[in-house]
Amino acid sequence: MKGLRDKTDQILKAAVTVFVKKGLQATTQEIAKEADVAEVTLYRKFATKQNLFITVIKHVLENQFNSHVMKLANEGNTEYFFKSIIENRLEVLSKNTPLVKMLISESLMGNLTEEIDLPNIIFTSLKHGLDHHFDEEDVNTELCARQLGGIFLSHIVLPNQHPFHTLDRMEKDKLVEKYAKSLKVLI
Amino acid sequence: MKGLRDKTDQILKAAVTVFVKKGLQATTQEIAKEADVAEVTLYRKFATKQNLFITVIKHVLENQFNSHVMKLANEGNTEYFFKSIIENRLEVLSKNTPLVKMLISESLMGNLTEEIDLPNIIFTSLKHGLDHHFDEEDVNTELCARQLGGIFLSHIVLPNQHPFHTLDRMEKDKLVEKYAKSLKVLI
Amino acid sequence: MKGLRDKTDQILKAAVTVFVKKGLQATTQEIAKEADVAEVTLYRKFATKQNLFITVIKHVLENQFNSHVMKLANEGNTEYFFKSIIENRLEVLSKNTPLVKMLISESLMGNLTEEIDLPNIIFTSLKHGLDHHFDEEDVNTELCARQLGGIFLSHIVLPNQHPFHTLDRMEKDKLVEKYAKSLKVLI
Amino acid sequence: MKGLRDKTDQILKAAVTVFVKKGLQATTQEIAKEADVAEVTLYRKFATKQNLFITVIKHVLENQFNSHVMKLANEGNTEYFFKSIIENRLEVLSKNTPLVKMLISESLMGNLTEEIDLPNIIFTSLKHGLDHHFDEEDVNTELCARQLGGIFLSHIVLPNQHPFHTLDRMEKDKLVEKYAKSLKVLI
């Protein structure tokens, strides 16, 4: 049962590792080496480096960043809704800092297509969630989404000695509550 | 009246343009072409691409980003202090979006030395300003600085149809006031 | 039947030619051209110019300079031993004058690692052979080896209208005999 | 009284230093730096690197290698004549090992014109001295000169832990005597 899927998986795994570390600058040589596969094999399977990159990133985004903003948006209680989103997203982003950093970096240089442009995806999904939650109400969801995004970015981009996911329960709760409160002020 | 300073300036100007567009990936060839100068001339004057980059960026940061956080920090009124910082930084960052994007991008990939690592610089200077302002008081300035940084980042990194510096007076005031209020909640 | 080993051999052959003519100064471009191969191909196969050089020289030294000093050292008769070494080494060195010149030249400039440093190799192997031959006896083998080396060098480095290998049988015998006799005086 | 001659001397001194260390590969930049002079100044004064090299080397050869072979050749006693030459040349060469190595190296690569081709000069002057000394006699001066040259070369080119000029009086005498005796065998 070896071969086929096997090598493809090897490549995908290796590609994540290497792309996360070096971004699009990563060379196919490095990836091939990490995957223990001939360089050409990448090309047989993915045609171009670009394509390999997109495939890999799509894969990861689907598996690890699948946001449930929409589900949470149904929650009636706004504060709870805010807290849920904040905690959930901070947790996920914080756990994937290297990948997130790389994606933001590439996004800023305009190297990403829409479907894998993480900042865009985050902002858009937040906006949609907020629009859904506040439905008829007159709330500036754009500003709100931006503020939420800013909170997330501040944890990734700015120096941070205590990544969110390493905090204990109480610290998390306290922080999330503060963020939620400061958000409500904007409404 | 030509010569001397001339070519150096040509190079510096061209280098900003090209580096802003492409980051460290920019080639010395491109820069030389943009500067209408032989490629070697860059090397005679700046020895390495890295060095040219650092020189150029330092220059720009000193001239265009010189923050007055410290001066503003002397302001007694906290709300006014917040509003001043927010408005001032948003204005500057917003006016230099392409450069800022590039610097954040390179910072995220770990390509910048401390002295030109913009996110670091911003966070640190905010922190110091806040420490100064709140002196004896028991305020979580780290959180505060992070939140401020997050606000700035949200305007640069997230999709933004209305850059801050293009807003009219009233829109700016409104926005800044909201941010300031939401900040005060964190104290 | 082409391909594979083919290009590698082409490169090796071309590299010898060019390196012999120009030493380490030879450019990979020249070598590639001489080998009728793309320049990159050298790098794919040998990674660096240095490495190509070392590989090539090791190869040649093994194939063409393999000294039998040790075997000859077993000979009981000292005069015969001397004559054998002298004739054999002069013959080989004389037949490879251009290569030998280049190697001595690079050696003198300190560009060679021990394993391909011909003067060193020659002196050391002579010394060992003499030590073996004279075993218990009290002979200044260092001086002896130096004198032998000097004889060889004098044929390579000094102007020489009649390279050893172009002499006829009788001339060779006479010359070798003289050298052997002069050597015995040193013992 | 500064200027003029001053700078020229600075350059010449620096050039020796650098050329001795690196041979013709030395760059004019290095030399200029060592001489604390602008690079162009070299060109003003010496037109090309080649020319600077030749000038410098001629200078040194005249001042430090001026052989007195001819004077010694008048000596009637052959053994004393031999010993004088050997001692004198070994002393001089040994004291200038780095320079001599460089010159032999460049000579071997065919980079020297006749007037500064040290191996050639040595061999020729030895030959002339011997021809003069042995005048009418039927001596193979070519062989003799070669053997002498070989002795000198063996001290420069082969590994040598005890350079001749560092030996004490007795060691020198012993060595020189041996060489002289072995030489006489060739006559």
Add this chain to the structure above:
DNA sequence: AATGAATGAGAATTCATTCAT
């Protein structure tokens, strides 16, 4: 006489990608 500025020509090396097997 001396120099700061500038450069054309090359050098080693890397990279994404194609070809032949």
Add this chain to the structure above:
DNA sequence: AATGAATGAATTCTCATTCAT
């Protein structure tokens, strides 16, 4: 399906030398 071999196009950087002052 997988790969070893090969490459054109770039990339950073160096060097001897000329120009203008």
